[in-house]
Amino acid sequence: MRATELSELAAFAAVARHRSFRKAGEERGVTASAVSHAVLNLEDRTGVRLLNRTTRSVSLTEAGELLKSHLDSAFGEITAALDALNRFRDTPFGKVRINVPNSIAPFVIGRVIGPLLEKNPNLQLEISATDRLIDIVEQGFDGGIRFGERVTEGMIALRIKPRLRLVVVGSPAYFERRPKPVTPHDLKRHLCIQNMFPSGARYPWDFEKDGQAITFHPAGPLSLDDHELMTHAALGGVALAYVWEDRVEKMIAAGELIQVLDDWCQPEEPLYLYYPSRRHMPAGFRAVIEAMKAE
Numbered sequence: 001m002r003a004t005e006l007s008e009l010a011a012f013a014a015v016a017r018h019r020s021f022r023k024a025g026e027e028r029g030v031t032a033s034a035v036s037h038a039v040l041n042l043e044d045r046t047g048v049r050l051l052n053r054t055t056r057s058v059s060l061t062e063a064g065e066l067l068k069s070h071l072d073s074a075f076g077e078i079t080a081a082l083d084a085l086n087r088f089r090d091t092p093f094g095k096v097r098i099n100v101p102n103s104i105a106p107f108v109i110g111r112v113i114g115p116l117l118e119k120n121p122n123l124q125l126e127i128s129a130t131d132r133l134i135d136i137v138e139q140g141f142d143g144g145i146r147f148g149e150r151v152t153e154g155m156i157a158l159r160i161k162p163r164l165r166l167v168v169v170g171s172p173a174y175f176e177r178r179p180k181p182v183t184p185h186d187l188k189r190h191l192c193i194q195n196m197f198p199s200g201a202r203y204p205w206d207f208e209k210d211g212q213a214i215t216f217h218p219a220g221p222l223s224l225d226d227h228e229l230m231t232h233a234a235l236g237g238v239a240l241a242y243v244w245e246d247r248v249e250k251m252i253a254a255g256e257l258i259q260v261l262d263d264w265c266q267p268e269e270p271l272y273l274y275y276p277s278r279r280h281m282p283a284g285f286r287a288v289i290e291a292m293k294a295e
Contacts, residue, residue, distance in 0.1 A: 005045075011038035012050060013075060016068040017140050019058050027140065079282065092283035093122040099136050099144040102129040103227040107246040108145060108161060108271060109292075116291040123284050131225070132198045136276070142285045143275035147268060155274040160292045163267035167245045168205070169257040173237035180260050184214040191239035192218035196225040205242045207264040214264070218242075231257075 014024035014035065021032040028035065043050055050064035060068060082094070100109055109127065117123060128141070135152070136144045151157050168181075170190075181187050184207045195203050195218075202223070205216040220239055224230050227243045234241035234248075234257060245265075251257040273292050275285070 005042075008038045008042040008045075009071060010075070011035045012042055012064075013068065013071045014140075015039055015051065015058060016060055016064060016071075017138065021058065092120050092287045094282060094284045095124040095126055096282070096284040096288055097126045097128070097141045098288065099128050099130070099134060099139070099141045101131050101145065103131055104145075104164065104244055104246075104271075105129040107244070112288075112291050116288065119291075120284070120287050123287060125288070130198070136274075142282065143273055143288070145271060145273055148270055148272055151272055151274045154277070156277055157272040157274040158289065158293070159270050160273045161271045163270050165245050165265055165267045166205070166242050167248070167259055167265045168240055168242055168261045169231075169234050169248050169252065169259050170240045171235055171237040171257060172255065174234075174240070175258055180258070184216050184261060184264055187216050187218070187240070191222075192216075192220045193230050193233060193239050193241050194218045194220060194223035195230070195242055196223050198225055200225075206266075207261065208266045209264045 011024065011028065011034075014027050015021055018024050018027065021035050025032040025035045039051060048063045049061050050067060052059045052061055098109070105127070113125065113127075117125060133146075134141075134144075136142075145160070148157070168187075178190060179186075181190060184205070187205070192205070195205070197203060202217070205218065207214045207216065222233060222239055224233065227247055230241040230243050231248055231251070233239060234243070235251070240260075248257055248259075252259050273289065
């Protein structure tokens with residue numbers, strides 16, 4: 001098989017996996033038009049339509065589904081064969097793709113990246129940070145990081161970090177205008193940012209102390225789906241924010257933010273690095289696992 005034919009098959013496999021020429025191009029490091037051209041060449045050469053294309057979507061034909069099923073297995077074997085060569089190298093080689101929530105990515109994986117790449121110079125680490133829940137297998141990721149309750153059933157899950165927690169913070173200027181809340185019930189008299197998932201759904205502020213659980217639903221005028229924006233809004237004295245403690249701990253120490261209701265803020269569920277069960281684990285991903293375990 002010629003290199004151009006293999007490249008066309010790889011381009012088709014990427015489109016079939018992502019259902020998107022743009023995302024397939026991003027994965028392969030080329031333009032969407034280059035991927036589209038490669039797939040068209042494959043269809044012309046085989047004389048079979050593999051994709052149904054509209055201005056808004058891409059789907060597989062019956063022939064495309066059949067080809068994808070064979071390619072998944074074939075490319076998996078190729079990847080395993082190439083990865084087996086790692087035992088002849090000093091360090092693992094190749095690309096590892098990880099999905100991690102955007103809101104916690106900096107302080108969950110940020111400390112790992114430098115030492116990991118320094119120790120494994122032939123490793124290519126690709127991290128996609130998004131708070132959207134995705135299927136890591138369908139999207140072509142080697143693994144993902146999520147809280148325990150969000151890990152898909154059937155995945156192998158490795159606990160990687162002590163439990164994180166959400167805390168309530170406001171600026172000194174904000175508390176010059178309003179008294180500090182003593183219990184979560186006092187939040188009803190405060191301006192509080194509504195926390196959103198990327199889907200638009202709101203999630204409450206949960207508290208617990210001495211066995212008493214309180215769920216507070218903010219009804220303030222500001223709704224945000226990004227913890228960095230929430231932090232900036234709190235720094236500006238706009239409202240109280242319910243954000244990850246690791247994100248704001250330096251600002252609290254510097255006096256830029258004031259933390260309240262500390263004894264009511266309980267740890268979240270543990271974080272896990274999760275990945276599909278597989279017969280052969282790439283050496284690069286194994287290096288990532290070891291780095292996360294060490295951290």
